[in-house]
Amino acid sequence: MALTLSVGPATGQIRYSIPEEMAVGSFVGNIGTDLGLEPKRLVSGKARVFTAGGSEYVGLDREKGHLIVKERIDREQLCVAVSACSISFDVILENPIELYRVNVDILDINDNSPVFPRGEIEIEISEAALPGARFALESAIDPDVGLNTLQKYTLLPTDPFHLNIENGADGSKNVEMVLQTALDREKETNHYLTLTAVDGGKPQRSGTVKIHVFVLDVNDNAPVFSQSSYKTSVIENAAKGTLVTSVSATDADESSHNIQYYFEHPSATVKTLFAIDSESGEVRVTGEIDYEKYKQFKIKVTAKDHGGLTESSVILIDVIDVNDNIPKITIMSFSSALPEDAGLGTVVAMINVQDLDSGDNGRVTCSIDRNLPFKIESSLTNYYSVLTDSTLDREQTQEYNITITAVDRGTPSLSSREILTLKISDVNDHAPQFQQQIYNAYVRENNSPSVSIISVKAEDADWGPNARVSYFIADGDLNGDPITSYVSINSDSGVIYAVKSFDFEQLKSFKIQVKAQDGGSPPLSSNTTLNIFIQDQNDNAPQILYPVQTSSSVVAEMVPRSADVGYLVTKVVAVDVDSGQNAWLSYKLQKATDRALFEVGAQNGEIRTVRQVTDKDAVKHRLTVVVEDNGQPSRSATVIVNVAVADSFPEVISEFTNFNHDSTYSDNLTFYLILALAVVSVLFIFSLIAIISVKIYRWRQNRLFYKSAPNLPVIPYYPPVYADGTLQRVYNYEMCGTTDSRMSDIKFVRPFSQNTLVNVSRAGTVQREKKEQEEDADLSIERCSCASLIDYFLLAYWLNIQA
Numbered sequence: 001m002a003l004t005l006s007v008g009p010a011t012g013q014i015r016y017s018i019p020e021e022m023a024v025g026s027f028v029g030n031i032g033t034d035l036g037l038e039p040k041r042l043v044s045g046k047a048r049v050f051t052a053g054g055s056e057y058v059g060l061d062r063e064k065g066h067l068i069v070k071e072r073i074d075r076e077q078l079c080v081a082v083s084a085c086s087i088s089f090d091v092i093l094e095n096p097i098e099l100y101r102v103n104v105d106i107l108d109i110n111d112n113s114p115v116f117p118r119g120e121i122e123i124e125i126s127e128a129a130l131p132g133a134r135f136a137l138e139s140a141i142d143p144d145v146g147l148n149t150l151q152k153y154t155l156l157p158t159d160p161f162h163l164n165i166e167n168g169a170d171g172s173k174n175v176e177m178v179l180q181t182a183l184d185r186e187k188e189t190n191h192y193l194t195l196t197a198v199d200g201g202k203p204q205r206s207g208t209v210k211i212h213v214f215v216l217d218v219n220d221n222a223p224v225f226s227q228s229s230y231k232t233s234v235i236e237n238a239a240k241g242t243l244v245t246s247v248s249a250t251d252a253d254e255s256s257h258n259i260q261y262y263f264e265h266p267s268a269t270v271k272t273l274f275a276i277d278s279e280s281g282e283v284r285v286t287g288e289i290d291y292e293k294y295k296q297f298k299i300k301v302t303a304k305d306h307g308g309l310t311e312s313s314v315i316l317i318d319v320i321d322v323n324d325n326i327p328k329i330t331i332m333s334f335s336s337a338l339p340e341d342a343g344l345g346t347v348v349a350m351i352n353v354q355d356l357d358s359g360d361n362g363r364v365t366c367s368i369d370r371n372l373p374f375k376i377e378s379s380l381t382n383y384y385s386v387l388t389d390s391t392l393d394r395e396q397t398q399e400y401n402i403t404i405t406a407v408d409r410g411t412p413s414l415s416s417r418e419i420l421t422l423k424i425s426d427v428n429d430h431a432p433q434f435q436q437q438i439y440n441a442y443v444r445e446n447n448s449p450s451v452s453i454i455s456v457k458a459e460d461a462d463w464g465p466n467a468r469v470s471y472f473i474a475d476g477d478l479n480g481d482p483i484t485s486y487v488s489i490n491s492d493s494g495v496i497y498a499v500k501s502f503d504f505e506q507l508k509s510f511k512i513q514v515k516a517q518d519g520g521s522p523p524l525s526s527n528t529t530l531n532i533f534i535q536d537q538n539d540n541a542p543q544i545l546y547p548v549q550t551s552s553s554v555v556a557e558m559v560p561r562s563a564d565v566g567y568l569v570t571k572v573v574a575v576d577v578d579s580g581q582n583a584w585l586s587y588k589l590q591k592a593t594d595r596a597l598f599e600v601g602a603q604n605g606e607i608r609t610v611r612q613v614t615d616k617d618a619v620k621h622r623l624t625v626v627v628e629d630n631g632q633p634s635r636s637a638t639v640i641v642n643v644a645v646a647d648s649f650p651e652v653i654s655e656f657t658n659f660n661h662d663s664t665y666s667d668n669l670t671f672y673l674i675l676a677l678a679v680v681s682v683l684f685i686f687s688l689i690a691i692i693s694v695k696i697y698r699w700r701q702n703r704l705f706y707k708s709a710p711n712l713p714v715i716p717y718y719p720p721v722y723a724d725g726t727l728q729r730v731y732n733y734e735m736c737g738t739t740d741s742r743m744s745d746i747k748f749v750r751p752f753s754q755n756t757l758v759n760v761s762r763a764g765t766v767q768r769e770k771k772e773q774e775e776d777a778d779l780s781i782e783r784c785s786c787a788s789l790i791d792y793f794l795l796a797y798w799l800n801i802q803a
Contacts, residue, residue, distance in 0.1 A: 032065025110201025428520025538631025
């Protein structure tokens with residue numbers, strides 16, 4: 001087996017030789033080893049055999065990397081009479097695309113015997129034929145080539161003829177039977193001979209034909225052609241009846257006009273395509289001539305006179321090619337989808353172009369539209385690659401229709417087209433884009449939680465998962481709390497909701513960052529700013545700052561009776577923590593009469609006199625000022641301003657003392673003071689009972705001590721920290737203290753005498769007197785404390801009445 005190997009980085013050629021007629025499945029060659037390809041590369045690359053037209057004789061076993069015979073190969077059927085026979089195909093791998101050309105030479109085996117066109121040859125020979133006369137015989141046909149084809153002939157018996165073999169210019173062998181001795185019809189009318197054709201194969205094969213020679217009467221002259229050979233041409237697809245050529249022969253005999261013409265041993269193809277007029281010798285077309293099948297015809301023509309003498313000549317007919325085949329485009333490999341980030345020079349498709357015509361008619365040029373981001377290049381003869389020529393962008397063009405045009409160079413030229421539909425697959429190369437860089441949203445305060453605030457929208461120019469946008473709130477805090485405790489967002493729709501109820505007075509606005517992220521890998525994102533403004537609602541009533549009113553005092557303003565019109569009495573000052581028109585305050589008097597002495601400024605809250613004071617006007621005036629905001633609905637607050645119309649302060653005091661006693665507030669205070677006094681009295685009674693009980697208990701204990709005193713040992717008594725017999729003067733005081741220093745009392749008690757000797761009986765008396773004095777002092781203090789508490793509540797009640 002001969003092997004020629006030539007391999008490049010993406011393309012290569014390799015050649016094998018195998019005999020014809022190998023069994024299906026027979027081993028041809030190990031392409032994996034010969035090309036240096038691992039079996040797993042053949043599997044992952046989806047290696048396959050591609051044959052441009054015709055049958056696929058050789059297949060590929062990917063697992064082993066073996067080329068095997070897939071279909072019976074008959075060299076004689078495949079290549080007819082061509083001696084050098086081969087088949088070509090391509091092995092294609094993908095990811096990346098690789099192309100290898102494989103040529104397999106088909107070697108001839110001696111599987112055909114020489115065959116004569118007919119089983120018997122009949123020849124008429126005149127008895128007047130002279131020795132040396134030549135008679136052409138039909139040649140045997142052996143489709144094998146080389147040594148396996150026809151090599152020699154033998155003729156038996158060898159008398160009265162012998163064989164003469166001449167080699168033709170095309171390598172064929174022309175067989176002639178040469179007369180050795182004159183024939184005598186009267187002795188032998190018929191001669192029977194056997195012609196054997198033998199090839200050179202091992203073992204040899206042979207074929208035979210019977211020759212029957214009829215001996216005729218004298219015919220002295222054989223026909224003679226005007227030319228030893230005729231050469232002409234005919235265009236393919238010539239119409240039936242087209243004259244190809246004319247042959248003519250002359251005969252020196254008198255009956256030369258009786259010459260007949262016929263094809264000598266024509267093949268089936270010649271019989272189908274051509275016919276010769278036996279009388280005129282005109283050769284005409286009778287079938288469809290195809291240059292792609294037959295490029296030349298060699299026809300042997302014979303002229304025969306009436307006496308049976310013949311002469312042969314050869315007609316060589318060249319077929320002229322006509323551009324009648326359009327280029328055939330075969331897609332060998334094509335990626336129907338290509339990512340938009342594919343690099344320059346990425347192979348999109350590999351194609352094979354075949355044109356069965358020859359010469360310029362078979363030379364093909366391929367092209368594609370120049371406006372597309374692709375180009376076409378030829379890697380091998382009749383092979384083209386479609387490559388990317390510029391960057392792709394799916395967002396601009398999602399699909400391309402690549403029209404491949406193949407044009408031959410014939411006249412007129414023929415062309416064919418093939419359209420490749422290429423989809424551009426998406427790559428995550430675009431981040432989501434918000435419709436606005438900054439969003440402003442407004443929400444009323446006191447909103448209900450989960451209320452929708454605004455919807456943000458981001459669009460992604462990508463496709464599929466790369467364009468699926470999710471929304472998130474960026475991490476952050478507001479007033480120490482995470483921003484997500486104020487608002488939330490629907491990750492799918494981008495709708496932002498309030499998490500809590502907002503208070504305009506505490507929070508007027510805040511800012512958040514919203515992120516939109518696509519579903520690509522890796523994901524891309526973008527941010528936008530959302531400003532949320534809290535809209536004020538009239539949820540706060542006006543607050544009175546001045547005059548200040550408390551439950552323990554009443555504000556009074558004094559107006560002299562000589563006050564002029566427009567005299568400023570006082571000014572009511574109020575504020576509203578709301579904003580805008582909700583904080584616009586207006587002032588008015590409640591229950592104003594026609595003869596009202598005072599009015600309040602609607603905008604400034606100033607209370608002024610509207611007329612001169614008369615003697616009929618009361619001294620005390622109780623003005624109720626209503627402060628109202630401008631909200632919808634409005635809210636209000638009231639304040640009472642007490643105004644005294646008088647020229648002297650005592651008059652004002654007397655009036656307002658009565659005024660206060662009549663007030664509802666004073667009545668309520670009196671009720672609570674009486675209730676407190678009753679409670680204190682009850683507590684005092686219980687305290688008094690407890691003190692008496694304790695006193696009685698101690699007195700009984702002292703009595704028991706006195707009775708048991710004579711039985712006790714005599715112990716001298718000395719005051720502490722003083723030496724024996726050195727008692728100083730000791731004073732006793734009784735004191736009663738209260739919270740009011742003016743009501744405290746102190747009483748002086750008798751002193752002890754100095755240098756008093758205490759005997760045993762006096763010591764007991766001194767101790768007893770001391771204990772009695774201590775108990776009397778405790779009781780006095782308790783009585784003073786209770787009395788002081790009662791005096792305190794009475795004093796407080798009196799002070800409130802005075803107020």
